[in-house]
Amino acid sequence: MKLFKDILKLIKKYNNIVIARHIGADPDALGSQFALKDVINKLYPEKTVYTVGNPASRFKFLGELNKPEEEIDYSKALLIVLDVPDIKRIDGIHNIEEYGYVIKIDHHPQVDDFGDIKIIDEDACSTCQMLLEIFLENKIKLDEEIGKKLFLGIVSDTDRFLHDYTSQKTFQLV
Secondary structure (H helix, E strand, C coil), X not given: CHHHHHHHHHHHHCCEEEEEEECCCXXXXXXXXXXXXXXXXXXXXXXXXXXXXXXXXXXXXXXXXXXXXXXXXXXXXXXXXXXXXXXXXXXXXXXXHHCCEEEEEECCCCCCCCXXXXXXXXXXXXHHXXXXXXXXXXXXXXXHHHHHHHHHHXXXXXXXXXXXXXXXXXXXXX
């Protein structure tokens, strides 16, 4: 997927990366947020990656949210928004226009048109499925912890593969 190669170039370019998701976090939102952070940290350990939003204590095992401790220059930071169709539902971000570049990855029908790069796949069962597909297409090695986070998001958003939007592609990926 050419768009993901563009995203990798942007990740290389920015030293500070903020990953946000929707309010009322669920396993797909959190799983995609923490799996993407883990992948970025594996590929680019010198980058500072923040996962923002209100904590969801029942899903604490997925990872720790971490807002920037010191003031960073958001105009020189990359914002990646996951699993959010409309701006008002982004958790932990006050103004997306502060950021140097915004990427949106989502499986919901688009409500608000935001982001410099948008990857929207309404046929995907979850944002975790989209990330898994992107990682596999780009031959990114996933460890067991990343796999668990992605799998949990997929299982949760499909209600254990029971919903009709669970596709053959979903089963091939997992």
